[in-house]
Amino acid sequence: MTPGSTAVPALPSPRTPDPLAAPALNWGVLGTGWIAERFIGSVRRHTRQRFAAVASRGAARAEEFAVRHDITRAYGSYEELVADGSVDVVYVATEHTAHLTCARLALEAGKHVLVEKPLGINAAQAAEIARLASDRGLFCAEALWTFFLPRFDVVRQVLDSGMLGEVRSVLADMGEYFDPAGGHRILRADLAGGPLLDLGTYPVSLATWVLGRAETVQSSGVQHPAGVNGQVGAVLNTERGGQAVLHTTLFGDTPTTATVAGTEGTLHLPGPFYHPGDVLFTPTGGGTPRTYTEPRTAHEGLHFEATEVARCIKNGQLETPLRPLADSIATMRVMDEIRHRCGIDFPGE
Known part of the structure; x- marks a missing residue:
């Protein structure tokens, strides 16, 4: 510090754990749009999480997305992906009006789920997703990344x-x-x-x-x-x-x-x-x-939301x-x- 200068006091440091220290899970992605692209890119660059499968409503779109993002399996329906036994957690990245349907599919298939914001299009849908996750003993969160x-x-x-x-x-x-x-x-x-x-x-x-x-x-x-x-x-x-x-x-x-x-x-x-x-x-x-x-x-x-999800799931938190x-x-x-x-x-x- 230069003579006569005064350091500006700092606020507390963040307590966010190292993203690379989070346990690695196998992710399945429902949806192939803008947010899915950015989520996968950020998670790949900063964490040890793995993307095992992607699904779209059409096989061709899913396959093109999988090739572009080096994802092993591509499915032409959401039902096929949630039935994949290698998938630990499902990221719902569809349009808002499909969040409830896709979250329900994943939870009923026994998969933990991270649902892109908003959790549903209204409070009743959000509450339904939360109840289903609780009833099934599965992790669920809204991907409000902020x-x-x-x-x-x-x-x-x-x-x-x-x-x-x-x-x-x-x-x-x-x-x-x-x-x-x-x-x-x-x-x-x-x-x-x-x-x-x-x-x-x-x-x-x-x-x-x-x-x-x-x-x-x-x-x-x-x-x-x-x-x-x-x-x-x-x-x-x-x-x-x-x-x-x-x-x-x-x-x-x-x-x-x-x-x-x-x-x-x-x-x-x-x-x-x-x-x-x-x-x-x-x-x-x-x-x-x-x-x-x-x-x-x-x-x-x-990527910070992905590693928080991985930590919670490994710790048995819902x-x-x-x-x-x-x-x-x-x-x-x-x-x-x-x-x-x-x-x-x-x-x-």
Whole structure:
């Protein structure tokens, strides 16, 4: 340190175990889309986990994906994959409307399961998956990768330590532009499109995690020309006086930042707040800020959820404390209420 300079105090270090130390399991993947590509890539580069099989609704697509990702077995149906005796755990990476069906298939076949977020398209589906996993004595988790990142373990420690005092406010935003002519599934009403399940899950889950159960939910939405909801703003209030102001949109790229404010200090998560990145703490009324810094590696951080799953399964745990199923269901209940107030219905409801 140079003479006269002052080191900025650091926040706690993450307690995240070494991903390479996690026991290696054989994974089967249901779905061959964007998130499956990135999950497999990140897990392969940073862990000892193995990908034994992949399935799609068509054999040709599954085979092409398997060749590209050096996966031994490719199946043209989800039923075939969950019957594969070499598969220890199934990662459900299908469209949202198939999460319940695929999770049920895997659990009924005796497979542990990691279901891509959201756990279901509504709280009833999420609760059904959780009940089935419990009844079968199998591990189940929602792959909401943010909660498994080292960055969020720092946030977890700050919250648990009481550094913020009484936490009263959460501000969070998640917006991304989608071209109406692009044909993305987020613009398809038949696939439960709109920003809420894909993007809004992040701010809503942060708010429900930090503040607890929402006593009241107010929301307003704007329709998208593609026939789905295009934008939602929501205010959540808790019985103890906590409030969250949340926003998600398909109409433009927004800052995607988050702030958690308490009586003793404020945490700021620079955007994208749900990715790997920094944590900034500012004491109330002045004082020296404290920081935690990590590389902004984006979706390269997906492997942390895989190794947490592997550790839990080997330890005989049916859930992960980093994202308990009750938290996933609580998030879905709030999103159900947001949709109800905006008049947003999903297929089959």
